[in-house]
Amino acid sequence: xxxxxxxxxxxxxxxxxxxxxxxxxxxxxxxxxxxxxxxxxxxxxxxxxxxxxxxxxxxxxxxxxxxxxxxxxxxxxxxxxxxxxxxxxxxxxxxxxxxxxxxxxxxxxxxxxxxxxxxxxxxxxxxxxxxxxxxxxxxxxxxxxxxxxxxxxxxxxxxxxxxxxxxxxxxxxxxxxxxxxxxxxxxxxxxxxxxxxxxxxxxxxxxxxxxxxxxxxxxxxxxxxxxxxxxxxxxxxxxxxxxxxxxxxxxxxxxxxxxxxxxxxxxxxxxxxxxxxxxxxxxxxxxxxxxxxxxxxxxxxxxxxxxxxxxxxxxxxxxxxxxxxxxxxxxxxxxxxxxxxxxxxxxxxxxxxxxxxxxxxxxxxxxxxxxxxxxxxxxxxxxxxxxxxxxxxxxxxxxxxxxxxxxxxxxxxxxxxxxxxxxxxxxxxxxxxxxxxxxxxxxxxxxxxxxxxxxxxxxxxxxxxxxxxxxxxxxxxxxxxxxxxxxxxxxxxxxxxxxxxxxxxxxxxxxxxxxxxxxxxxxxxxxxxxxxxxxxxxxxxxxxxxxxxxxxxxxxxxxxxxxxxxxxxxxxxxxxxxxxxxxxxxxxxxxxxxxxxxxxxxxxxxxxxxxxxxxxxxxxxxxxxxxxxxxxxxxxxx
Amino acid sequence: xxxxxxxxxxxxxxxxxxxxxxxxxxxxxxxxxxxxxxxxxxxxxxxxxxxxxxxxxxxxxxxxxxxxxxxxxxxxxxxxxxxxxxxxxxxxxxxxxxxxxxxxxxxxxxxxxxxxxxxxxxxxxxxxxxxxxxxxxxxxxxxxxxxxxxxxxxxxxx
Ligand SMILES: Cc1cc2nc3c(=O)[nH]c(=O)nc-3n(C[C@H](O)[C@H](O)[C@H](O)COP(=O)(O)O)c2cc1C
Ligand code: FES
Numbered sequence: 001x002x003x004x005x006x007x008x009x010x011x012x013x014x015x016x017x018x019x020x021x022x023x024x025x026x027x028x029x030x031x032x033x034x035x036x037x038x039x040x041x042x043x044x045x046x047x048x049x050x051x052x053x054x055x056x057x058x059x060x061x062x063x064x065x066x067x068x069x070x071x072x073x074x075x076x077x078x079x080x081x082x083x084x085x086x087x088x089x090x091x092x093x094x095x096x097x098x099x100x101x102x103x104x105x106x107x108x109x110x111x112x113x114x115x116x117x118x119x120x121x122x123x124x125x126x127x128x129x130x131x132x133x134x135x136x137x138x139x140x141x142x143x144x145x146x147x148x149x150x151x152x153x154x155x156x157x158x159x160x161x162x163x164x165x166x167x168x169x170x171x172x173x174x175x176x177x178x179x180x181x182x183x184x185x186x187x188x189x190x191x192x193x194x195x196x197x198x199x200x201x202x203x204x205x206x207x208x209x210x211x212x213x214x215x216x217x218x219x220x221x222x223x224x225x226x227x228x229x230x231x232x233x234x235x236x237x238x239x240x241x242x243x244x245x246x247x248x249x250x251x252x253x254x255x256x257x258x259x260x261x262x263x264x265x266x267x268x269x270x271x272x273x274x275x276x277x278x279x280x281x282x283x284x285x286x287x288x289x290x291x292x293x294x295x296x297x298x299x300x301x302x303x304x305x306x307x308x309x310x311x312x313x314x315x316x317x318x319x320x321x322x323x324x325x326x327x328x329x330x331x332x333x334x335x336x337x338x339x340x341x342x343x344x345x346x347x348x349x350x351x352x353x354x355x356x357x358x359x360x361x362x363x364x365x366x367x368x369x370x371x372x373x374x375x376x377x378x379x380x381x382x383x384x385x386x387x388x389x390x391x392x393x394x395x396x397x398x399x400x401x402x403x404x405x406x407x408x409x410x411x412x413x414x415x416x417x418x419x420x421x422x423x424x425x426x427x428x429x430x431x432x433x434x435x436x437x438x439x440x441x442x443x444x445x446x447x448x449x450x451x452x453x454x455x456x457x458x459x460x461x462x463x464x465x466x467x468x469x470x471x472x473x474x475x476x477x478x479x480x481x482x483x484x485x486x487x488x489x490x491x492x493x494x495x496x497x498x499x500x501x502x503x504x505x506x507x508x509x510x511x512x513x514x515x516x517x518x519x520x521x522x523x524x525x526x527x528x529x530x531x532x533x534x535x536x537x538x539x540x541x542x543x544x545x546x547x548x549x550x551x552x553x554x555x556x557x558x559x560x561x562x563x564x565x566x567x568x569x570x571x572x573x574x575x576x577x578x579x580x581x582x583x584x585x586x587x588x589x590x591x592x593x594x595x596x597x598x599x600x601x602x603x604x605x606x607x608x609x610x611x612x613x614x615x616x617x618x619x620x621x622x623x624x625x626x627x628x629x630x631x632x633x634x635x636x637x638x
Numbered sequence: 639x640x641x642x643x644x645x646x647x648x649x650x651x652x653x654x655x656x657x658x659x660x661x662x663x664x665x666x667x668x669x670x671x672x673x674x675x676x677x678x679x680x681x682x683x684x685x686x687x688x689x690x691x692x693x694x695x696x697x698x699x700x701x702x703x704x705x706x707x708x709x710x711x712x713x714x715x716x717x718x719x720x721x722x723x724x725x726x727x728x729x730x731x732x733x734x735x736x737x738x739x740x741x742x743x744x745x746x747x748x749x750x751x752x753x754x755x756x757x758x759x760x761x762x763x764x765x766x767x768x769x770x771x772x773x774x775x776x777x778x779x780x781x782x783x784x785x786x787x788x789x790x791x792x793x794x795x796x
Contacts, residue, residue: 039765043772043779077768224762225724231765262670262707263761303666303705320665322704379767381725387768419724453724455767461728469727473762479704582786584740623736625785 007154009282011290013167016158023159031066031108033057034147035095036082038073038231039266040388045096046081052097053083056104066108069156072235074147076134077388079119084147089128093119121407134386137404139367141375142351143391146235151270154277157238163283165357169246170291178250179205182353185361186373191218191309191346192424192450193526194372194439200343204251204333207341213253214342215244217350218314219260219267222306223422224473226453228377229347231389233260233267236351237274241297243350245284246357248295251343256297259314262304272299306423306477307527311336311344313479324481325525346451348377369395372438376449382418382456385410392437399433402456413458417541420455421448423470423477424530426537427463446537448530462559463542464549468496470534478527485528488519492535499546501562502553509546513539558637561622565638568613568626571597572634575610579626579635587619588626644682650675651683655690662691669702677717678709713757714750716795719774723763726771730784734771735760737785741792756795 010016035041035050054068074082079093083103088111092103099117106114119126126132140146149156157163169178183198204213217240221229233240244256260268275297278284286294300318307313308323315337317323336342352374356364365373372394378401381387385407392401398418402408409415417427420437426447428435435441439449457466475489495512498504516532523529539546548554555563568579568588577592593610594603603609615626627635639647654671658664665687672683679702688695702708718738722731738744738758742751750757764772769781773791780791 039779040768043766043769043781077766080768224722225726225767227763227765227767263764301667301670302707303670303701304707305705317666318663320663320667320701322701381767381770382728422724455724455728457728466728469724584737584785621736621740623740623785624733625737628784628786 007277007280009280011282013164013171013289016163016167016289020158020161020164023155027067027159031088032069032086033066033103033108034069034071034074034084034086036072036074036080036147037070038077038080038234038389039227040073040077041080041082044080044094048097049081049083049095049100052100053104056100059101060104060109062104062109066104069150070152071147071149072151073143073231073389074129075138075143075389076132076386078386084129086148091119091126091129091132092117133407134388134390134405137396137400138391139375139393140391141355141367142232142239142348142377143235143389144355145239146231149236149238151235151237152273154238154274154281154283157236158281161358162238162354163242163289165354166242166245166249166283167289169249169357170289170293175205175250175252178246178357181361182250182356183361185356185364186368187349187352187356187364188372188439189346190348190352190376190451192421192448194449197345197349200333200345201247201251203331204253204341204343207334209341211340212255213251213340214337215248215251215253215256216314216318216337216342216344217244217256217258218309218311218344218346219258219264220302220309220314221261221264221347221451222309222477223451223453224306225381225419225455226379226422226451228379228389228452230261230264230267231379232347232351232377233264234270237271238278239351239354240271240347241274241278241284243353244297245288245295246353247343247345247350249293251341253343254294254296256295257300257318257337258297259300259302259308259318261302268299268301275299305479306473307479307525310525310527312525314344315342322479324479325527327524348452367393369436369438369441371440376437376452378452378454380406380454380456382454383410383413383415383458383461384408384456394438395436397434398428398437401437401454402433406456409456409458411458411460413460415456416459416461417457417463418454419447419457419466420453421450421533422453423474424448424526424533425450425453426533427457427466427541428537429541446533446540448533460557460559462500462555462557463538463545464496464499464555465557465559467534467538468493468500471496471531474527474531478531482522482524482528484519484522485524485531488515488523488528489531491515492519492532496535499549500555500560502549502560503562504550506550509539509543509550564622565617566615566620566622566624566627567617567636567638568615568630569634569636570612570614572632573612574632574634575612576631577610577613578629578631579613579615582625582629584623584625585619585621587616587621588613589616590614639680639682644680647676647680647683648686651686652690655687660690662693665691665693665698665701666705669698669708673708677713678711680712681710711750712754714754716755716776717757717759717774719759719761719764721762721764721770721772721774722760723767723770725763725767729770731771733785734773734783734788737788738792741788756792 590613
């Protein structure tokens with residue numbers, strides 16, 4: 001519930017401290033119900049749950065004792081809507097509005113869990129979040145405050161120690177010390193490339209200029225299967241803002257931009273609200289925290305082009321131009337936005353900064369693997385049980401992520417591959433499941449960390465189709481400026497498309513590899529030079545699948561519609577007629593009734609006996625609806 | 639567009655341009671605001687932007703066609719967007735699109751039905767991959783779909 005307070009400028013670290021103290025006191029002793037309003041839970045109806053809980057609190061006259069908070073993503077999207085109660089530490093998955101009163105009466109007032117609503121897995125009942133296996137292996141730095149702070153209330157963030165790192169930096173560290181602290185932490189960029197953040201800051205800091213510098217937050221999140229950055233902005237926008245203000249101080253910038261995808265209206269709204277509140281408190285804008293330093297953040301909305309996530313294309317887009325990448329011989333840190341020295345970092349990179357300052361570079365460097373420090377946020381999705389948003393220490397194995405956190409495969413197909421790195425990444429097969437997940441190991445197996453999409457695929461996914469999917473994406477998103485990328489992605493797509501349709505000749509795999517090599521070597525920007533990765537990695541690990549398409553004209557996974565045929569096993573058909581009802585083109589014929597094998601003499605006399613159904617393969621559009629609805633698996637896909 | 643509509647569009651566009659102080663660097667933002675109002679970029683608005691910002695019309699069109707956020711065609715009454723993000727793709731988004739195209743009578747490459755009732759678009763990852771495959775109808779998210787569910791979803795629009 002809103003604290004009715006006017007926001008006045010905080011003029012010193014002491015004033016910030018005392019505000020945090022007052023906020024803590026005010027929250028102390030009050031119970032809190034945190035309802036996840038992240039996109040996943042919202043789609044499952046958490047908005048209604050939130051309203052119902054507020055209503056229940058109102059009806060019981062508990063507005064002063066109980067805070068009902070709509071928070072950002074708690075992570076375990078597969079079990080949404082999620083509700084967390086503090087300080088009693090109770091975790092409820094799949095909550096419905098009807099549960100609201102019981103939750104308030106029993107668990108909030110009575111501090112007792114409602115057994116019926118608790119999460120049960122593997123014979124165990126989990127009372128609190130930390131007992132849920134999904135959270136057990138995680139280490140939450142960036143997502144630490146998700147579910148604890150209301151993203152629309154800066155006071156929540158301040159109460160939890162927010163902006164203290166900024167205060168410390170402004171009053172205690174000279175800029176160069178901030179840069180060395182970040183360097184010492186080993187933080188590497190989370191936007192894909194993994195460039196050492198401290199080194200980037202240092203080269204920008206070192207430039208002397210009268211004209212001003214910029215810092216930019218890359219919130220374009222173009223990877224077509226990832227939502228980490230968006231979840232961070234929706235759940236805890238202030239950690240990104242605080243990180244940017246610290247970075248601006250370190251490199252000497254007075255103006256910054258957040259470049260955010262247009263498709264993220266909720267994140268945009270949350271950010272704008274957060275910026276406004278930070279300005280009200282004097283944590284942003286003129287004379288920050290009374291230090292005499294100024295820094296302002298503008299918001300630039302992206303136009304929905306994947307290539308605009310690339311640094312030079314992104315700055316072109318902010319300048320109001322077409323987002324075409326420029327040549328990379330001049331570094332953005334020397335000449336970036338409007339030709340000025342610019343530091344561009346990803347959302348998650350910025351979000352790590354306040355914690356590094358607060359807890360020290362040594363602490364941060366103690367987490368993770370040799371060359372990759374700290375944690376990484378992934379959106380873990382696909383054919384596993386526990387899909388959602390996770391944060392794990394670098395160096396954890398793929399198996400731990402998939403089996404311990406993800407809970408193993410959902411459905412009855414076995415594991416086939418995990419895709420990381422988005423369109424610039426690749427597919428990793430089962431025999432690499434024990435590999436470490438960090439920047440360098442992923443590159444070794446022909447994939448990439450990327451921004452953090454992790455899609456688990458089972459035997460029902462076709463690897464050629466996946467490669468075709470990414471190349472289709474890349475050929476559409478190629479800006480067209482350089483020939484190898486523009487034409488190369490098109491050519492690779494066309495070959496893959498022919499393979500999927502069973503129209504490719506035996507020599508085309510060689511041609512595909514040849515083009516892939518050429519595109520990799522000669523493209524202007526990383527979009528092109530990494531575009532062959534989805535092809536090369538699937539060719540490396542799943543070559544037999546390509547060959548089955550080309551040589552045998554078969555799609556082993558049963559995905560490529562040109563290479564599959566549907567038929568009905570006449571023995572198994574129970575003459576229910578559901579397939580014919582669903583068929584959009586009416587190409588299934590038969591008579592509904594009792595299956596002949598089970599019919600009695602009487603049934604025959606009364607005309608109740610059906611006739612097994614048959615598919616007219618000439619007319620069939622291979623939509624697969626019959627396959628989906630058949631109750632006896634009589635429909636076969638070959 | 640009728641004459642009155644054209645006049646209105648120009649007036650609205652002028653207001654948007656004014657709110658940004660008619661600066662060249664805000665071209666994309668201006669187009670975004672116009673797009674938000676009309677769900678597409680009406681030609682008279684584009685001409686006005688070109689004139690007022692002193693950017694040639696071909697350059698305005700180049701920007702307008704480069705970014706996926708812009709559309710040059712008016713859209714139908716209901717907007718259906720199918721998520722074609724990776725998670726949704728492997729869980730069958732192409733089958734949803736096939737079913738929608740079939741049910742709506744859309745030809746390959748056609749976005750809006752002839753009666754202007756529906757527009758079908760693709761979008762990449764709407765952020766609830768755990769519900770894949772996903773589509774949105776006028777902003778409302780539907781998840782865990784199979785092609786069989788499409789006809790019910792369309793019926794709800796009538
Ligand atoms: C085609 C392409 C798309 C990219 N998309 C993104 C993106 O969506 N988000 C992002 O943070 N970085 C993206 N990058 C990486 C950026 O160019 C840049 O390296 C990064 O934002 C720097 O921040 P970091 O060092 O904190 O990772 C992309 C790069 C390329 C080549
Ligand atoms: S891929 Fe469809 S919601 Fe993420």
